[in-house]
Amino acid sequence: MVDFRDLATVKQVAVEAPFITEAKLRWWIFHAETNGLKPALIKIGGRVYIDRAEFNKWLEGQRMAPKALNDAA
Template sequence: MHNNITVTQAINSAYPELPSQPRTLLTVRQFSDKHSAFTQGAIRNLIFLAESRKTSKGIITGNGLNIALVRIGRKLLIDEAKFFQWIDEQQEISK
């Protein structure tokens, strides 16, 4: 047992950026089902507005949600922890 603790400590010191728990990645539907305050439409709108885009009036900056989005091919997943971190940041900005 002592060797396991030593190995774990060695891994953590060598790779401090490794998360201790795997990330929770959810589809839009799964996220909406789990957090009913956010409808699928509202989440999709936030995703659409996540990145900066060019319009006839100039560049419109995105809302920054792309830090919580993981794209694998056509699949789009939401990192649950980063989404709520983004929500907290939005609250700080609006103060």
């Protein structure tokens, strides 16, 4: 279930996370079908809202895992 207090606009997320530009966030939204971001998006009346909890899960999934020591050889 979505809690309305967890929803944010693109601009709000860009302000709260200065390492993410509004343009980059809109690019991710445009490609949400292929990059897996779709579960974090809610569209109401032509506006896109971002579920912060789902966005954080998606962001964590983008983490580049360090290579194992055995992979280096």
